[in-house]
Each structure stands twice: as structure tokens, then as C-alpha cells.
Amino acid sequence: MERKVRRVGIVGYGNLGKYLAEEIKKRDDLEIAFIWNRSPEAVEKSEFSNVMLVDLSEYAERRADIIVEVAHPSIVQKFGKMFLEEADLMVGSPTAFAEAAVESELRHTACQGVRGLYIPSGALWGAQDIAKMANRGSLKGLKVTMKKHPSAFKLLGTLQETNSKVKDSAVTLYEGSVRGLCPLAPNNVNTMAAAALAASNLGFDQVQGCLVADPSLSSHIINVDVTGPQNSSGETFSVRTVRDNPAASGQVTGSATYGSFFSSLLAAHSRGSGVHFC
Numbered sequence: 001m002e003r004k005v006r007r008v009g010i011v012g013y014g015n016l017g018k019y020l021a022e023e024i025k026k027r028d029d030l031e032i033a034f035i036w037n038r039s040p041e042a043v044e045k046s047e048f049s050n051v052m053l054v055d056l057s058e059y060a061e062r063r064a065d066i067i068v069e070v071a072h073p074s075i076v077q078k079f080g081k082m083f084l085e086e087a088d089l090m091v092g093s094p095t096a097f098a099e100a101a102v103e104s105e106l107r108h109t110a111c112q113g114v115r116g117l118y119i120p121s122g123a124l125w126g127a128q129d130i131a132k133m134a135n136r137g138s139l140k141g142l143k144v145t146m147k148k149h150p151s152a153f154k155l156l157g158t159l160q161e162t163n164s165k166v167k168d169s170a171v172t173l174y175e176g177s178v179r180g181l182c183p184l185a186p187n188n189v190n191t192m193a194a195a196a197l198a199a200s201n202l203g204f205d206q207v208q209g210c211l212v213a214d215p216s217l218s219s220h221i222i223n224v225d226v227t228g229p230q231n232s233s234g235e236t237f238s239v240r241t242v243r244d245n246p247a248a249s250g251q252v253t254g255s256a257t258y259g260s261f262f263s264s265l266l267a268a269h270s271r272g273s274g275v276h277f278c
């Protein structure tokens with residue numbers, strides 16, 4: 001039986017979008033339906049100019065089986081529902097869901113329709129285990145701590161100002177709810193946003209995020225602390241994972257995350273409607 005070739009629409013042609021296009025080109029079970037970028041010149045000057053989409057509102061004409069967003073949270077907020085009505089959707093900017101109305105709309109669309117909403121694990125180790133605990137109601141607490149060199153952060157507002165002053169020693173830039181952090185660091189805390197989505201019984205308000213700028217680091221370090229229920233003796237179940245991902249100076253995305261993201265794309269199919277972690 002001949003295997004179906006899945007058509008992939010790529011929204012965003014930055015470092016990750018370019019990586020995805022190159023990897024898809026190597027395979028015989030995937031093909032590029034379209035590539036859209038805010039600055040079309042980047043695609044026009046590439047070897048993929050023949051699949052360039054200039055007007056994103058014309059995405060449906062390209063008949064993608066799955067659309068992969070790797071651009072900006074605003075794209076998910078504006079087009080997410082429409083994308084899901086035509087294709088599976090894999091969201092690379094889950095900080096978009098920090099807006100409660102966006103999360104509610106896309107969850108509803110995914111659960112009521114025939115397409116799947118896929119959330120890549122990315123740098124979040126144990127996403128599916130967290131989701132299982134949340135579904136059982138046994139997840140009691142979740143905290144994600146992200147430590148990077150100051151140059152690896154793209155921040156807004158007061159966080160940007162504080163980060164610019166970091167010189168010799170580590171500084172905690174933020175500690176609090178993930179919902180409060182996402183608008184200030186939309187490009188940096190997708191791991192935390194994915195955690196808040198997986199921890200559906202806690203959500204963006206109860207999942208905690210901690211952002212640390214450390215000038216001594218040459219990698220991205222992510223600690224995930226999970227707290228579960230107590231047993232009859234009062235002892236608490238807990239899990240801590242530590243992910244140390246090498247990254248060049250100034251890189252927002254660590255090297256290992258690219259491969260993880262592509263693996264998520266390969267797994268993002270055939271699960272029907274609903275929200276799925278991959």
C-alpha cells in the first residue's frame with residue numbers, strides 16, 4: 001500500500017522555519033505545501049521560492065495536511081481558528097495561549113472539529129506525563145525555571161531593562177505565574193507555555209515560571225519541578241528534570257530543540273480531533 005505524502009505548510013521562515021524546510025526536503029513522506037514569512041524576500045531568495053505564499057489568508061488554496069506555525073504568537077491569535085478548520089495545526093508559539101480567549105477558542109475548535117491541535121514538547125521534558133497527571137487530577141504543582149545567558153533573551157518592558165543591566169552574576173528576572181510572563185517574553189518562554197497547556201488542571205495562572213539571566217552560561221538550562229499528591233504518611237510525590245542544551249551566544253533556541261521540534265512534526269498526525277502533545 002502506497003504511503004500518503006503529507007503536505008506541510010510552514011508559517012515563518014526564521015532559523016527554525018529554514019531548518020524544517022531543509023529536513024522536509026530530505027524525506028519522501030513529506031512535502032512543502034507553502035512557506036509564508038512576514039518578509040517575503042527571505043523566501044523569494046531561497047531555493048523554496050516556488051512554494052512561497054505571499055498572502056497568508058490564501059493558505060487554504062495550498063491544501064496543506066498540517067500547518068506548522070513558527071513565526072509569532074500573533075499569527076496563532078489571528079489565524080489559528082481558521083487554520084484548524086482546514087488542516088491540523090502545530091503551534092510553535094504556544095505563548096499565544098496565555099490569552100485565555102485564544103486558548104478557549106482553539107481548544108473548542110480542535111475538540112469540536114475533525115482536525116488536531118498539536119503542541120510540540122520542544123524543550124519541555126515529560127510533557128505527556130504532566131498531561132496524564134493533570135487529566136487524573138493528581139498534579140498539584142508545576143514550576144519551570146529557565147536559565148540562559150542574557151544575550152539569549154528577547155524581552156519586553158521592565159524585563160528588557162533589567163536584563164540589559166546584568167553584568168557579572170546571575171539575576172532572577174521574573175518569578176510568578178506563566179500567564180504574567182508570556183506577554184513580556186513571547187519568544188523565550190514557549191517551554192513554560194507548553195507546560196501550562198499540559199498542566200490543564202492548573203493552567204497559566206497556577207503554573208509558575210522563573211526566568212534567570214546568567215552571564216556565565218553557554219547553554220540553555222531548564223528545570224521542571226513537578227509536585228504530585230501526598231500519601232497516607234504525608235510524603236509528597238515529586239519529579240525534577242534538568243535539561244542542559246548547548247547554544248551559541250545570542251541564540252534564542254538551543255541546538256537540540258531543532259531536532260526535537262522536527263521529531264514532533266513527524267509524530268503530529270492521525271490522532272484526530274482534540275489537543276495533542278507531540
